[in-house]
Amino acid sequence: MKKRKSIVLIGMPGAGKSTLGVLLAKELALDFVDTDVLIQAREGKTLQEIMAESDYLNLRAIEGEVIAAAQLPKHVVSTGGSAVYSAEGMANLRAQGTVVFLECSADELRRRIHNYESRGIAKAPEQSFDSLFEERQILYRKYADITLRCDGLNLQQALDRLMQKLRALA
Numbered sequence: 636m637k638k639r640k641s642i643v644l645i646g647m648p649g650a651g652k653s654t655l656g657v658l659l660a661k662e663l664a665l666d667f668v669d670t671d672v673l674i675q676a677r678e679g680k681t682l683q684e685i686m687a688e689s690d691y692l693n694l695r696a697i698e699g700e701v702i703a704a705a706q707l708p709k710h711v712v713s714t715g716g717s718a719v720y721s722a723e724g725m726a727n728l729r730a731q732g733t734v735v736f737l738e739c740s741a742d743e744l745r746r747r748i749h750n751y752e753s754r755g756i757a758k759a760p761e762q763s764f765d766s767l768f769e770e771r772q773i774l775y776r777k778y779a780d781i782t783l784r785c786d787g788l789n790l791q792q793a794l795d796r797l798m799q800k801l802r803a804l805a
């Protein structure tokens with residue numbers, strides 16, 4: 636893990652960033668933060684409320700500000716799926732850690748998440764899930780230091796595989 640002490644998880648909603656992040660933080664004895672929680676605490680509103688009161692572009696803008704300013708040494712950082720729209724935010728997070736892309740197929744994501752409509756994805760209302768998926772794959776790959784293919788892995792298997800990959804970098 637070289638000099639970059641934190642681990643930053645990126646990927647689509649449902650990829651497992653939040654759940655795997657906590658497990659990884661325990662395994663590595665690091666602190667944990669979910670940037671969705673940082674956003675909510677700063678705004679005093681849920682992500683759903685922010686989007687309902689404004690729109691998805693405003694949520695992305697707030698997210699960009701939060702992750703661009705965040706100082707999170709020795710943390711596992713679980714981002715929201717839309718974090719990769721902020722070049723400044725991703726540059727800041729990358730400077731502090733190794734970026735891990737949790738890569739899941741669209742079919743696997745659909746199996747895991749049944750409430751994509753109410754979950755509050757930061758996308759234009761008319762954009763389809765498949766179109767968003769394709770658009771984002773490019774961004775996730777661009778920022779990834781490590782890619783973990785998650786299809787068919789349960790949480791423990793994903794954690795074990797990720798630990799192997801991180802050890803290989805150390």
Ligand SMILES: Nc1ncnc2c1ncn2[C@@H]1O[C@H](COP(=O)(O)OP(=O)(O)O)[C@@H](O)[C@H]1O
Pocket residue numbers: 646647648649650651652653654655713747748785788789790793
């Ligand atoms: N490897 C996995 N296998 C099966 N289900 C998973 C896996 N990772 C996450 N999940 C489930 O998928 C859902 C979304 O996970 P979550 O951690 O909230 O994803 P994200 O933060 O990337 O949106 C949760 O119900 C979680 O338990």
Ligand SMILES: O=C(O)C1=C[C@@H](OP(=O)(O)O)[C@@H](O)[C@H](O)C1
Pocket residue numbers: 646647648649652653671682714715716717754755756757758
């Ligand atoms: O991908 C997205 O557009 C979003 C993902 C969510 O986080 P998770 O990726 O943790 O579900 C949350 O940040 C917000 O609802 C927008």
Ligand SMILES: [Mg+2]
Pocket residue numbers: 652653654669671713714715
């Ligand atoms: Mg999450």
